[in-house]
Amino acid sequence: MDLEPDVLVIGGGMAGLVAGTVAAQDGLDVLLIRRGQGSTAMSSGAIDICGYMRGATVHFESPIEAIQTITRVHPLHPYSIIAYDEGGIVPEKSIKYIKDATNWLKKQLARSIAAIEGDLSRNLMQLTQIGTTKPTCFVQGSMVHPGLYDNDSRPLFVGIRGHSDFNAAITANTFLQYRMDIDMAPRIVLNEMIDLSPHGRHHNIASIEIARFLDTEEGLEKITSILKNEVKRTGATHVVLPAVLGIERAIDNAKHLSKETQATVFETLAFPPSVPGLRLQMALDRIFQASGGTLILGHKAVSGVFKGETLVEVKASGPKRKISIRPKAAVLATGKFISEGLLGSQKGVREPLFGLVTVTGEFYDASEEYPRRHTRPIPFTNRGHDIFQFGVPVDENLRPVDYNGRAKAENLFAAGAIIAGYDFSSEKSGLGVALTTGYVAGEKVIRNIRSDI
Amino acid sequence: MSEEEAYEFVMNTLRKEAIVPLDHEEIDIVRSIEKCMNCGSCINLCPVVAAVGMDTFSGPRSIAIELSRSTPEFWTSANMIFLCTGCGTCRENCPHDVDIPMIVNLLRWVIYKQRPELIPKQLLEVQNRLEKHSLAFEPWEDIEDKNESRDVRIEQLGIPFVKDRKGVKAEVLFYPGCQAEERAQEVREAAKYILVRLEVDYCLLSEMSCCGLPARLSGAKELARDLEKKLISKIKETGAKKIVTTCAGCTSSLSEIIENSGVNVKVYHIIEYLMEEVDEAKLKLLFERGRGTSESTITIHDPCHLIRHTSRMIMYYASIILRMIPGVSIKPSSAFDSCCGGGGMVGYHSPHVASRVTEVNVKAIERTGAERVVTPCPLCTTQLENELFRSNVVVDVDDFTVFIAQQIARGER
Numbered sequence: 001m002d003l004e005p006d007v008l009v010i011g012g013g014m015a016g017l018v019a020g021t022v023a024a025q026d027g028l029d030v031l032l033i034r035r036g037q038g039s040t041a042m043s044s045g046a047i048d049i050c051g052y053m054r055g056a057t058v059h060f061e062s063p064i065e066a067i068q069t070i071t072r073v074h075p076l077h078p079y080s081i082i083a084y085d086e087g088g089i090v091p092e093k094s095i096k097y098i099k100d101a102t103n104w105l106k107k108q109l110a111r112s113i114a115a116i117e118g119d120l121s122r123n124l125m126q127l128t129q130i131g132t133t134k135p136t137c138f139v140q141g142s143m144v145h146p147g148l149y150d151n152d153s154r155p156l157f158v159g160i161r162g163h164s165d166f167n168a169a170i171t172a173n174t175f176l177q178y179r180m181d182i183d184m185a186p187r188i189v190l191n192e193m194i195d196l197s198p199h200g201r202h203h204n205i206a207s208i209e210i211a212r213f214l215d216t217e218e219g220l221e222k223i224t225s226i227l228k229n230e231v232k233r234t235g236a237t238h239v240v241l242p243a244v245l246g247i248e249r250a251i252d253n254a255k256h257l258s259k260e261t262q263a264t265v266f267e268t269l270a271f272p273p274s275v276p277g278l279r280l281q282m283a284l285d286r287i288f289q290a291s292g293g294t295l296i297l298g299h300k301a302v303s304g305v306f307k308g309e310t311l312v313e314v315k316a317s318g319p320k321r322k323i324s325i326r327p328k329a330a331v332l333a334t335g336k337f338i339s340e341g342l343l344g345s346q347k348g349v350r351e352p353l354f355g356l357v358t359v360t361g362e363f364y365d366a367s368e369e370y371p372r373r374h375t376r377p378i379p380f381t382n383r384g385h386d387i388f389q390f391g392v393p394v395d396e397n398l399r400p401v402d403y404n405g406r407a408k409a410e411n412l413f414a415a416g417a418i419i420a421g422y423d424f425s426s427e428k429s430g431l432g433v434a435l436t437t438g439y440v441a442g443e444k445v446i447r448n449i450r451s452d453i
Numbered sequence: 454m455s456e457e458e459a460y461e462f463v464m465n466t467l468r469k470e471a472i473v474p475l476d477h478e479e480i481d482i483v484r485s486i487e488k489c490m491n492c493g494s495c496i497n498l499c500p501v502v503a504a505v506g507m508d509t510f511s512g513p514r515s516i517a518i519e520l521s522r523s524t525p526e527f528w529t530s531a532n533m534i535f536l537c538t539g540c541g542t543c544r545e546n547c548p549h550d551v552d553i554p555m556i557v558n559l560l561r562w563v564i565y566k567q568r569p570e571l572i573p574k575q576l577l578e579v580q581n582r583l584e585k586h587s588l589a590f591e592p593w594e595d596i597e598d599k600n601e602s603r604d605v606r607i608e609q610l611g612i613p614f615v616k617d618r619k620g621v622k623a624e625v626l627f628y629p630g631c632q633a634e635e636r637a638q639e640v641r642e643a644a645k646y647i648l649v650r651l652e653v654d655y656c657l658l659s660e661m662s663c664c665g666l667p668a669r670l671s672g673a674k675e676l677a678r679d680l681e682k683k684l685i686s687k688i689k690e691t692g693a694k695k696i697v698t699t700c701a702g703c704t705s706s707l708s709e710i711i712e713n714s715g716v717n718v719k720v721y722h723i724i725e726y727l728m729e730e731v732d733e734a735k736l737k738l739l740f741e742r743g744r745g746t747s748e749s750t751i752t753i754h755d756p757c758h759l760i761r762h763t764s765r766m767i768m769y770y771a772s773i774i775l776r777m778i779p780g781v782s783i784k785p786s787s788a789f790d791s792c793c794g795g796g797g798m799v800g801y802h803s804p805h806v807a808s809r810v811t812e813v814n815v816k817a818i819e820r821t822g823a824e825r826v827v828t829p830c831p832l833c834t835t836q837l838e839n840e841l842f843r844s845n846v847v848v849d850v851d852d853f854t855v856f857i858a859q860q861i862a863r864g865e866r
Contacts, residue, residue, distance in 0.1 A: 036546035199506030318764035320708040
């Protein structure tokens with residue numbers, strides 16, 4: 001059977017799903033193929049817009065400030081590229097896109113399992129699983145912790161017996177040290193280990209098991225009564241939990257627990273692949289499908305056929321079958337190295353699906369760059385790793401370009417981490433760029449099909 | 454020492470040391486484990502972990518990074534490795550395509566070779582049956598009883614009986630699989646009826662023979678290979694160019710062994726055959742004739758062996774076909790693609806674990822409010838039926854093929 005959708009989206013993390021949903025909501029027939037899990041499930045579940053300037057040690061107070069700066073310093077950053085207007089960069093254009101995209105997403109997610117809070121006027125300093133803080137812009141409703149940094153707060157860090165991902169004592173300790181460093185430590189920080197045992201035993205427990213358990217009445221009752229006692233005993237103002245508050249009911253659970261205990265109960269940011277990340281991915285999948293999009297998992301796009309300057313066909317392969325798709329337009333949202341949107345080897349870095357031009361962060365040709373030369377021996381520095389900035393160069397319509405700077409195909413757009421010129425890791429801009437470029441690519445694809453660009 | 458003697462000497466030493474040499478294909482599987490980056494995405498999605506917890510079944514990541522390396526102390530891994538239902542959720546979602554289901558088969562084989570006493574005895578029974586009858590189920594002693602059971606089943610379902618076409622040459626070979634041959638006979642009959650009504654030139658094997666999947670899943674690799682060879686030669690005898698099957702497991706397994714054998718035959722699940730090889734108008738006409746005779750609210754369950762071992766497109770096709778039927782409305786289940794729990798031979802030796810996995814489906818099916826579940830796999834059908842019954846949930850379960858045949862039959866009357 002021939003598949004002839006209006007739009008084919010290749011890849012289904014934040015970028016692909018947003019582009020696909022925007023197009024589907026405009027009435028287009030959208031097919032999204034993806035190998036397996038979208039990369040958003042690998043995220044922390046919080047949506048960063050931009051936390052740092054690459055190389056800086058001080059974070060941005062707000063994403064607006066970040067965009068104002070980045071569009072003036074990095075003209076080829078994706079946030080700058082979408083701001084091109086008549087040959088120049090207009091920062092306000094970028095800010096408008098980001099505002100539109102985040103407002104749109106907030107509305108889409110509003111009644112989902114991953115409803116988000118936050119706004120572009122400030123970066124939230126979100127508490128992490130190891131007691132440090134990270135600037136991010138939007139967090140899920142189960143993660144908000146107002147008043148945590150007040151001098152009179154009395155946070156209680158709660159670990160769960162047998163759950164190796166979170167050690168309440170170490171996290172509490174780190175939190176205290178960090179706060180003391182800036183002379184803003186609370187007078188008292190508490191920690192406690194509780195027994196939840198989702199499957200009747202208190203060893204070898206994964207975050208996901210606790211989350212599933214807390215989705216049940218039994219689980220919620222158990223943790224409510226335990227935390228109620230703990231808060232009463234300690235007089236805590238905040239209860240810090242690892243990211244395990246539920247899959248379907250996390251936000252309600254957090255509200256319920258806060259109400260019952262009279263303290264602010266919230267989840268920390270967690271390491272990938274986190275439960276909140278999974279929630280965000282699931283919520284985006286559901287929104288895409290509810291908007292009329294078709295999601296086909298387990299298929300990897302393997303090649304494309306171009307006729308002149310048009311992409312006419314994409315071949316994809318499943319475990320035992322091959323399919324051919326002939327879309328009117330396509331969005332490439334295949335991500336970087338883990339998702340194999342880019343392949344790096346000793347020979348260089350290439351884009352394996354369409355053989356697109358790849359560039360380094362400085363926009364040199366990356367086809368013969370040895371990836372290891374673009375990594376640093378120290379994993380975490382404020383300079384990041386240059387390899388993360390590799391990707392495909394795009395024009396102001398987010399179309400991948402060839403060596404002459406012309407679009408490879410008039411109907412092929414890119415979104416998310418496949419785009420060159422930004423470092424999600426040191427900038428803390430991953431999901432923000434994915435969301436914004438996905439949103440813009442969705443609009444471009446609609447215009448491409450409805451009229452012509 | 455001659456070369457042969459040297460070879461024997463080395464092999465003897467390996468046997469003494471309890472080391473089983475792997476072939477090239479298996480080495481590729483082992484290589485795929487090396488790509489595991491220990492992220493744990495698979496744990497979040499594994500249906501067995503969800504059902505019984507990581508302490509009982511340590512999950513796909515543990516299989517990749519721990520259990521696959523525990524040789525030769527297999528007792529540490531045997532009680533876990535046999536709990537994998539082989540659904541393939543981990544492989545589908547793995548960023549690096551680590552082939553966990555194949556690693557599980559490989560480990561089961563290695564355990565079978567070296568410590569057969571660690572293999573659940575129910576699996577050894579299946580292996581014995583396969584060796585004796587080339588069938589995964591004990592054949593009926595009396596053919597009359599078998600026919601009687603078949604007649605009762607199809608009469609209840611309102612599917613007309615059509616005669617078997619055996620020993621003839623035809624373009625299409627219909628391969629029902631062991632379960633539809635010996636147990637769920639209504640599926641076999643339904644498929645025959647559909648093929649006849651669509652005027653498809655088809656035949657059956659003169660004697661049914663297993664594709665080898667149950668042997669492979671229980672660790673008996675050599676037996677699986679023998680069964681594959683036997684089946685391939687039988688398929689060649691029929692001269693068929695296309696194989697149509699109604700079993701999800703057979704679809705993926707046949708696709709694999711036909712591809713490896715190099716025989717020029719194309720494998721279809723009946724859903725694919727209806728979608729790709731049958732004129733849509735013809736199928737619609739048959740469905741239309743039954744308009745007004747029945748209304749049904751259904752939900753669909755996706756079998757792992759179709760979606761994760763063959764292609765998700767098949768269930769996409771299934772929903773298109775089901776939507777063609779007048780009077781059918783589909784209510785999606787939130788666990789539509791979650792393993793039924795019966796796979797990977799787990800249902801044979803650890804039914805309590807299988808049931809816990811099925812529970813997730815049962816709850817989701819109940820929530821849809823649908824009257825029936827339609828699924829294109831005899832194993833999923835049985836597993837869901839049993840658990841729905843046990844949980845007092847009044848929802849019928851129909852095999853996809855049976856459901857389609859019933860609709861066509863209603864139009865005939």
